[in-house]
Amino acid sequence: MSFTPDIMDELRVTFFDECSEYLLRNEELLGTLRDGARNGTHERETLDAVFRVAHSIKAGAAAFGLTALADLTHRMEAALDRLRTGRLALTPPMLALLLESGDALAEQVEAAREGTGADGERARQIAERLAEAVDAAGTATTAVTVQAPAPLPADPDALRRWAIQFRPTAYSGGNEPLLIIRALGRLGRLVSQLDLTRLPDIENFDPTEPVLAWRIELETDHPESDIREVFEFVEDEADIRIDLMKDDGSAMAAIPGPAPATPIPPPPATPRIAAPVAAPASAPAAAAATMSTATPASASVPAPTPPQAAAVSEDATASGARGGTAPGGKGTIRVDLDRVDRLVDMVGELVITEATLTQLCRELDSRTQRRMIAALKGLSAHSRKLQDAVMAIRMQPVKSIFARMPRMVRDLAGRLGKTVELSMAGEATEVDKTIIEELADPLTHMIRNALDHGIERPEDRRAAGKPECGTVFLSAENKGGRIVIRVEDDGRGIDRPRVLAKARALGLVAADAAPSDDEIDALLFAPGFSTSESVTDVSGRGVGMDVVQRNIQSLGGRVTVQSEPGRGTRWTMTLPLTLAVLDGMLVRVGTELYVIPLANILESTRPKASDVHEVVGSGTVVFLRGDWLPLVRMAEVFQLPGAEHDPSRGIVVRVETDTAGVIGLVVDELLGQQQVVVKPIEQNFTHVRGVAATTILGNGRVCLILDLDDCVAMARDRRHALPDAASAPPPRAAA
């Protein structure tokens, strides 16, 4: 039974995955709340949704024994419950507290995920403040909320609270705890807490031996005899203790166990009872999901005022029904990414097989051929659709990253003393999951830059005749099989004289050179470049846009910048929609075929022999568009006999590399553009210098995808003399 830790690990992973989703959703919802508060719109549904998020995290946290997290979410839940039932007003300080608690929650989740049990001080403080808010609400709301009936029952004799301990000692007589708890639930409002303290190690676990026990808090107007009756048939097979609780819940405190139970907030109307208690029978972990959290400090939490069933049952039913579905409202399943990848692979194979069939078809006699071609066209259409459908599985809307940005902008603007409004468009644009993950850092960096360097202080903006509130516009769109993400601000634009001065000081530009505006803008991408006078905690640590550019380029993307002084700056990132397929240019070098990623290709040309020059000791250059372009001959890099060395007889492909700027790659022939399925070579072999990955062509042959930076480095190694193109950042074509 050694698999148990694995299963727990898996559950943990799932829990944290879900937490990330919940946190994102929380962020988004709190944003909606804030906007709503500004416009004065009704926030009930949003509060319900935030409540459900807190509740879901709490349940999982309790199941994994993450007490700090469970405690925090519990307090959030309590506050949110009062907020959504109108017993607590959503005042600006309250909203701020919720936002802070969201942050603390993210911290706690992260700490728990890393297992670093990080500093819980902040979470504790926030939990306390939430508790205070709830306390205050408990006394104040009766007076404030007129429509809500008095929280205390009119006749205390009618409604009493019972503490019940139920510990089955045998299951042989058909003793089914679930049925008992359900039956109790029919009597009134019930909160059950599962006691796992007697659960043995898995090695010692005997499934016939009852180890579970329940602490049940029941609020009912039925007499004790009715409660006893529920246990009538199991009296001999269980330890049962039924005590009447005092108003302060003190009877419960007498019961051995971690702490008094505090009820799960949705005040369940009787018919709903079945839902929360359905779980205990299924599995301990699931059972824990419905139990209320035991909090070491809960002595300070007053027993919640029993809500009036009539007033809240409608809400409970409504939120319960919605809570049953996934956060997005649509039915979703969680699938291991490996499985999807396998599917992507198989579809890739299918496409290749289809190409093979088409090729074979040419060898048939003309009558059969015509019919085969018609049939193959159908196959081709279907396999293309299949490919799209499979790729779509990996696609996710960029919303999952965009949603983090408003919060960051707000915090940052506050710290910088600027007023900034972030508007977004195209959040629904979808892109491959791998790319989404890699996109978060660059995007964060660009937005920080926009706020720190782009947007001016309010007084400066006023002086410049602009509205005090700056605008950052974040957008995503699909364009020609790629995703285009823009970050625009209406700030001061790139301060070109300052950039140039800095670049001269850093020795990036010769003192007498007079670079064009575009060239100056491109300096922002130079390694170590930062115009920030002082290093702030916002941006300007010297690891700036060059890192962003490298990240984007490693994904097969490109970053460009456009700027107008005084009017603003626009950063544009274009990225492939997926990493599993790549748009490539098939080229021939000697007898070998290679794929060059299309994203790197700027143009291709056959230069005149008179424009090609050997520079003694430093390789070959070609004069192209008024500039000297260093050449890299694939024939030399890969030492391919019979391949073309003369650029004027082959083709020069102008490509952009990450480390060596723009170079010209000399190949024999361009064979055409095609989409290829990327297959790593490392899986069965090892990294091969100059080769980024492999793919399989229509004829079934393996074809290598070139790693251009490697190729340049290899050419340089061979001759130790390629002109150092990296010493000055190359002019970059602004998009």
Added chain:
Amino acid sequence: MMKRPAPALAQRSPAPPDGNAEDEHQPVQFVAFKVNGDDFAVDIMAVREIKAWADVSSLPNMPSYVRGVLNLRGNIVPIFDLRCRFGRGVTEASRLHVVIILIARGRTIGILVDAVSDILKARASDLRALPENESEGAGFITGLLALDRRMIAILDPDRLLDQSLVAIAAQAAA
């Protein structure tokens, strides 16, 4: 695909008794093949399939015994030329040559050989140690089988891969 390292003969745990187990050592099966007239064998458990030679796509700047990679139903598989690995020159491969697909260190690799000759059954008692002065293919030939007056060298796919990768890494660093 099963990712199971080929166990060496001596370490092999006995197979479950099948009723007529008379020897304490169960026989182990080998695929025997010829390279340049010499006999070799590899544990059958490491062999995934045997296929006729087809052109491979060559990899740049590799030792000459790395013939390239081929597409094995969508897997990119490196092919090692054994004759060349033994320093007897690159095989002039034709359709009559054979590629044995092996599992080595959980990876799928192929070896180019002249022909597959036999499936052998051997016991631990058939195993001989390598002569001291054995130098060719040192490292990945782990023993000899003495069967019917023949001496057959046993090839360890794991070590073949290890040594090749080390050599390639060393060449790349140079």
